[in-house]
Amino acid sequence: MDVASFLQQCGIGITSGVFLGLMAVGYTLVYGTVGLIHFAHGDVVMLGGCLALAILSFLVPLPVAPVTGCLAVILAALCSGLFCGCLNVCIDRFVYRPLRDAPPLSPLVSAIGVSFVLMNVGLVWIGPTDRAFPEIFLASTRSVGGISFLMADLLVLAISVPPLLCLYILLRQTRFGRSLRSIAAITRATARSGEAGKLIGTTFFISGFLGGVASVAAGIHATTINYQMGHQMGLYALTAAVLGGIGSVPGAIVGGLVVGLLRAISVAVLGPRWAMASVFLVLIVFLAFRPQGIYGKSKTRAGQR
Amino acid sequence: MNLYQNFLAYFLHCSSCFLHWSKRNWETPVFTVLALAPLFHSAFAGGLGGQITSVFIICIAALGLNVMVGFTGLLHLGIASFFGLGGLFLAILTVPMNPLEIGFLAAVLVSVGITAMIGTLLGSPTLRLRGDYLAIVTLGFGEVVRVLFLNLENVTGGTQGLGPVPPPGFGVFITGIDLGREFVVDSRWFYYLSLIMLFFAVMFVRILEKSSLGRAWIAVREEPLAAATIGISVAKVRLSAFTIAAAIAGLAGCLSVASIGTTGDPNAFGFNRSVAILCAVIIGGLGSVPGTLVGVTILFGFDIVVIPLVDAWMQRLQSQVFEINLFALGSWRLALVGIALIVVMRFRPVGLIPSRRFAAELQEAQQ
Known part of the structure; x- marks a missing residue:
């Protein structure tokens, strides 16, 4: 593989890494506040993709001018973000909140149950086969210095990066961000107080919103969606969150980029059918040497269990 | 670990418990009914027997998972991969296209050993x-195994699976009856084989639970640091749980492959199957042997036995009575399972039949 095609694969990897990072942030935020792996997140994202598909096929029935197309995509991303955010808040309110002081594995089973229900809804909504996502740029490419890249991938970056910047500002500069960063220290008992409840709700909304944006980005990147894409992407995003150190937001983004790059490179070198195995192998080997992930805090020896 | 010295004593003890009827002893009635049922209903010789056999087999795998998640408190999301590995090794050792072709019993022992x-x-x-x-x-390990199964076609047969696996007792003649052929023709043979294996698995897990190793598992689950201070080697104890869970799941995989006759589609050993078995263990009650069996029976019994029956019934109803397309239950089965999981966890967060220890803890917390 020569340098140019390597860089091209890196470009693809970074693009997919950015939206995987968006999803991974969703996992990591929820884990950081309620200490739960939100297994249904991938399927929430999948439903967001279904909604975006419906909106885009309504708005962009025929090939249109790129500018209009881009606006439609941004509108779809906002809508599906709001939808996923509200869905996530509802899931938290009706499924997870009653289980705040149940044994730790019970919410996990509920999360799996929610995931099954959502996957079934997606199956009934868009059917069992792949559905084509409306293509705005019809696979047009630009080439800079011998490296060609898809215009669609630029669009993916354009809709995924701003939410990440907003999240950064939100977490660093606002009172909400400070409370959110401190809530990791809050024990399960205090998570039932009103203030913490609101904070948890907001966290679920943000994680859902980012997931909704990620679903549109993923649809544009892959050009198709299906009802199992949430499961697939969810596994990758969860890997990214764990690789970065679950609970850490920068870790999730870095993890997403690493997983995206790994996947793109292994697709290019070994072929697509080995992509998932190589990503997980790297994860297992990495965790064997650094059990807390890239950004995770190392525990003391006694607590390391 | 004086487990191995005391193993025989424990086994004798438990067997004697088994023979004496008591209120706590649920195994005697359950296994007696299950053993006698095929004698009274001919459907067990056909499809229904095969379906119930697969529920038994999943029960065995779930018992293995229970050792890890329930007793030792280690969350395991890849149990189905060990199930698949056990079956794959059995198939590799016995299919006619490979040169090994060793007998069923030896193949099961070897593949359970390799899986462990x-x-x-x-x-x-x-x-x-x-x-x-x-x-x-x-x-991740589960997914890696699934991808390896799919891609190493010349070893595993890819999506087609590896087969045909000869049934147990293939080529053995007892008073002129070909045992292998009997296994293929009458599904009651596999029914009894898996029932006996399930019985042994239940016994094995109960013995382990009462042994010093089982108490060490629970100590490590409750507080690893405290367990370490009283001289339990946390790492060794956890590793033993890993090994035993893998071995039991591997045994279940062997039985499954033998009863189906092929390893089948590797996607059946993926994340979904692992998660379904984990859910069965948790809704039954973590660390509880009867709970595990109840959880699997409800979850997989619904999926394997009830759904096909209801669908067939719906179709008959539809063709006889209604012209319109009836709401097919099969297309909503995933959502039904999901809602069941949510509802059970909402109202019984410790599971349907919690182990005595968990139940006591819950009461304490409520008071």
Whole structure:
């Protein structure tokens, strides 16, 4: 593989890494506040993709001018973000909140149950086969210095990066961000107080919103969606969150980029059918040497269990 | 670990418990009914027997998972991969196209041994990991195994699976009856084989639970640091749980492959199957043997036995009575399972039949 095609694969990897990072942030935020792996997140994202598909096929029935197309995509991303955010808040309110002081594995089973229900809804909504996502740029490419890249991938970056910047500002500069960063220290008992409840709700909304944006980005990147894409992407995003150190937001983004790059490179070198195995192998080997992930805090020896 | 010296004594003790009827002893009535049922209904010789056999087999795998998640408190999201590995090794050792073709019993022993070894190999580098990280590693391992199954076609047969696996007793003649042929023709043979294996698995897990190793598992689950201070080697105890879970799941995989006759589509050993077995264990009650069996019976019994029956009934109803397309239950089965999981966890967060220890803890917390 020569340098140019390597860089091209890196470009693809970074693009997919950015939206995987968006999803991974969703996992990591929820884990950081309620200490739960939100297994249904991938399927929430999948439903967001279904909604975006419906909106885009309504708005962009025929090939249109790129500018209009881009606006439609941004509108779809906002809508599906709001939808996923509200869905996530509802899931938290009706499924997870009653289980705040149940044994730790019970919410996990509920999360799996929610995931099954959502996957079934997606199956009934868009059917069992792949559905084509409306293509705005019809696979047009630009080439800079011998490296060609898809215009669609630029669009993916354009809709995924701003939410990440907003999240950064939100977490660093606002009172909400400070409370959110401190809530990791809050024990399960205090998570039932009103203030913490609101904070948890907001966290679920943000994680859902980012997931909704990620679903549109993923649809544009892959050009198709299906009802199992949430499961697939969810596994990758969860890997990214764990690789970065679950609970850490920068870790999730870095993890997403690493997983995206790994996947793109292994697709290019070994072929697509080995992509998932190589990503997980790297994860297992990495965790064997650094059990807390890239950004995770190392525990003391006694607590390391 | 004086488990191995006391093993025989425990077994004798439990067998004697088994023979004496008592209120706590649920195994006698359950296994008696299950053993007698095929004598009274001919449907067990056909499709229904096969379906119930597969529920038994999943029960065995779930018992293995219960050792890890319930007793030792290690979250395992890749149990189906060990199920698949056990079956794959059995198929490799017995299919006619491979040169080995060893007998069924030897093949089962060897493949359970290899699966246990793989479990140990996965366990040893990951013992340092905290709960959720371990869960992700086992999940990843499960996916890696599935992808290997799909891609190493010349060893595993790819999506087609490896087969045909000769049934147990193939080529053995007892008073002129070909035992192998009997296994293929009458599904009651596999019904009894898996029932007996399930019985042994239940006994084995109960014996382990009462042994010093089982108490060490529970000590490590409750508080690893405290367990370490009283001289329990946390790493060794966890590793033993890994090994035993893998071995039991491997045994279940062997039975499954033998009863179906092929390893089948590797996607059946993926994340979904692992998660379904985990859900069955948790809704039944973590660390509780009868709970595990009840959980699997409800979840997989619904999926394997009830759904096809209801669908067939719906179709008959539809063709006889209504012209319109009736709401097919099969297309909503996933959502039904999901809602069941949510509802059970909402109203019984410790599971349907919690182990005595969990139940006591819950009462304490409520008072």
